[in-house]
Amino acid sequence: MVVDGEGKGQVVGYAVVREETAPVLARVLQIFKDNNPQSAEIAAIDVVFDNAHVVLCKIHVLDAFRWAFKGHNLTAVARDVLRDILQTMVHSKTQTTYDTAKEQLSGLRQTFSQYFMQHWEPHI
Numbered sequence: 001m002v003v004d005g006e007g008k009g010q011v012v013g014y015a016v017v018r019e020e021t022a023p024v025l026a027r028v029l030q031i032f033k034d035n036n037p038q039s040a041e042i043a044a045i046d047v048v049f050d051n052a053h054v055v056l057c058k059i060h061v062l063d064a065f066r067w068a069f070k071g072h073n074l075t076a077v078a079r080d081v082l083r084d085i086l087q088t089m090v091h092s093k094t095q096t097t098y099d100t101a102k103e104q105l106s107g108l109r110q111t112f113s114q115y116f117m118q119h120w121e122p123h124i
Contacts, residue, residue, distance in 0.1 A: 058090045061120075068115055082108060 015028040046052070065086050074082065085104045092098035102121075106113040 061090055062086060068119075069112065072109075072111065078108075082112060 015031075017024050017028065062083075065082075069082065082105075085101050085108070088101040089098055089105070092101065102116075105116060
């Protein structure tokens with residue numbers, strides 16, 4: 001279970017195990033990590049290669065945002081506005097375009113801006 005941007009617990013995985021020993025639970029966590037590597041990979045790269053710049057596939061970035069905001073009961077209009085802002089940010093060719101879109105994002109629900117600032121902005 002993890003805590004989302006609104007402070008609510010969200011189930012991120014289930015495991016059926018015969019016994020709850022440290023080796024078994026460690027294996028469960030390793031399997032989870034192996035299947036959800038994106039944020040762990042970025043953090044690890046930042047630690048090991050402090051001068052590296054991580055470049056992510058634009059499609060995967062947009063997919064990650066779509067996945068992160070599923071279940072937020074967005075109206076079709078709000079979803080379209082959020083999608084347009086995120087696409088503008090991902091495809092920005094200038095810092096000004098990016099900064100303008102980021103300001104627009106902060107004008108939406110606080111959850112979106114918090115998620116972005118916590119999980120993405122530090123890696124840009």
